[in-house]
Amino acid sequence: MQIVKVEGSLQCTARIEGLKHVALRVLQTESGSRLVATDPVGAEPGNWVFVTSGSAARYTAGDFEILTDLAVCGIIDHWPDKE
Amino acid sequence: MQIVKVEGSLQCTARIEGLKHVALRVLQTESGSRLVATDPVGAEPGNWVFVTSGSAARYTAGDFEILTDLAVCGIIDHWPDKE
Amino acid sequence: MQIVKVEGSLQCTARIEGLKHVALRVLQTESGSRLVATDPVGAEPGNWVFVTSGSAARYTAGDFEILTDLAVCGIIDHWPDKE
Amino acid sequence: MQIVKVEGSLQCTARIEGLKHVALRVLQTESGSRLVATDPVGAEPGNWVFVTSGSAARYTAGDFEILTDLAVCGIIDHWPDKE
Amino acid sequence: MQIVKVEGSLQCTARIEGLKHVALRVLQTESGSRLVATDPVGAEPGNWVFVTSGSAARYTAGDFEILTDLAVCGIIDHWPDKE
Numbered sequence: 379m380q381i382v383k384v385e386g387s388l389q390c391t392a393r394i395e396g397l398k399h400v401a402l403r404v405l406q407t408e409s410g411s412r413l414v415a416t417d418p419v420g421a422e423p424g425n426w427v428f429v430t431s432g433s434a435a436r437y438t439a440g441d442f443e444i445l446t447d448l449a450v451c452g453i454i455d456h457w458p459d460k461e
Numbered sequence: 462m463q464i465v466k467v468e469g470s471l472q473c474t475a476r477i478e479g480l481k482h483v484a485l486r487v488l489q490t491e492s493g494s495r496l497v498a499t500d501p502v503g504a505e506p507g508n509w510v511f512v513t514s515g516s517a518a519r520y521t522a523g524d525f526e527i528l529t530d531l532a533v534c535g536i537i538d539h540w541p542d543k544e
Numbered sequence: 545m546q547i548v549k550v551e552g553s554l555q556c557t558a559r560i561e562g563l564k565h566v567a568l569r570v571l572q573t574e575s576g577s578r579l580v581a582t583d584p585v586g587a588e589p590g591n592w593v594f595v596t597s598g599s600a601a602r603y604t605a606g607d608f609e610i611l612t613d614l615a616v617c618g619i620i621d622h623w624p625d626k627e
Numbered sequence: 628m629q630i631v632k633v634e635g636s637l638q639c640t641a642r643i644e645g646l647k648h649v650a651l652r653v654l655q656t657e658s659g660s661r662l663v664a665t666d667p668v669g670a671e672p673g674n675w676v677f678v679t680s681g682s683a684a685r686y687t688a689g690d691f692e693i694l695t696d697l698a699v700c701g702i703i704d705h706w707p708d709k710e
Numbered sequence: 711m712q713i714v715k716v717e718g719s720l721q722c723t724a725r726i727e728g729l730k731h732v733a734l735r736v737l738q739t740e741s742g743s744r745l746v747a748t749d750p751v752g753a754e755p756g757n758w759v760f761v762t763s764g765s766a767a768r769y770t771a772g773d774f775e776i777l778t779d780l781a782v783c784g785i786i787d788h789w790p791d792k793e
Contacts (some may be wrong), residue, residue: 379695379696391536391538413463414462432696445520455640471594472622473619492545494574496547496575519600530596554760554786555788556786559783560750560781562785628778630744668726669724683779700725703720
């Protein structure tokens with residue numbers, strides 16, 4: 379699972395039905411690139427979170443039919459390199 | 462899910478049957494490399510979109526038998542770094 | 545799906561039974577690294593092709609028991625950056 | 628499977644139910660980036676371990692419902708480049 | 711499938727049961743990083759091999775319950791860039 383920082387939410391119009399009504403977050407990786415993930419946890423901008431990928435991501439919201447490949451798993455309280 | 466920009470469509474002849482008649486888009490990543498994705502959304506050149514990978518991609522067009530590993534999920538309306 | 549160029553075929557002896565008698569191609573990525581893929585399409589050296597990965601690759605030859613993780617999906621006729 | 632070094636454990640609050648009560652380790656890759664993995668083996672900080680990804684990771688703790696995409700598989704005793 | 715060179719075997723103690731008694735090889739990629747793979751083929755140090763990833767890797771030894779994500783598929787006899 380990757381460690382990333384939450385930047386904000388994502389607004390999009392033409393969206394496949396397979397994403398249903400889950401919240402989408404824009405995340406920044408340690409190397410500075412950006413990713414989009416579904417968020418069943420309710421992370422806020424500035425939070426450090428870890429994300430799971432692949433088919434595991436689709437189960438995180440309790441619904442395998444959500445067509446994500448990346449989902450927030452937890453908000454990190456303490457992580458040696460955060461400060 | 463990755464954030465990429467649509468460049469255009471892809472023309473190809475010898476194509477496996479498993480891709481059926483879905484539209485194929487050429488996409489450019491933030492780092493400048495190119496990818497091909499199926500597009501059930503109808504994205505236009507210049508659009509910023511996000512794409513899902515793996516088995517989730519095959520469900521986006523409602524047909525698991527489409528042998529893609531990358532599919533457009535939505536067109537981004539607003540994204541902090543777009544401007 | 546990734547865009548790669550066909551270099552040639554691959555000869556190998558000790559080969560797992562799970563690859564059966566499918567043709568194997570050596571491919572070069574845009575960044576210059578090399579990959580091996582199964583080829584149900586019949587691509588020639590010098591062709592630009594796009595490849596699918598993961599479980600989708602195993603279906604491309606119509607036989608899920610072929611233990612590949614990368615397969616040629618189509619030969620590209622026209623691609624803006626090819627010339 | 629990737630070779631990584633254990634840094635320590637991860638504390639997190641808002642955590643999806645799908646991770647249950649498995650231990651989470653922060654790992655450092657050879658290139659210096661960080662990952663999080665479930666650990667059914669009991670690795671200690673400073674150990675070199677190897678990790679499996681994807682759906683295989685979910686089986687390592689004997690419970691496919693654990694929504695990890697990376698799990699510790701073993702502690703390495705001897706590895707040519709460790710010293 | 712990736713092309714890698716065999717460095718040697720891997721000794722490890724605390725190892726998950728899911729790896730059973732398969733041989734483990736340390737491999738070096740073209741870019742110099744190291745990976746671990748199960749080896750149903752019997753590759754020797756110095757051999758160039760190609761490896762399959764993901765769920766396909768688990769079938770290579772004829773036993774889906776082996777929790778690997780990378781397995782040796784074949785020893786390369788001839789490859790343009792080897793000399």
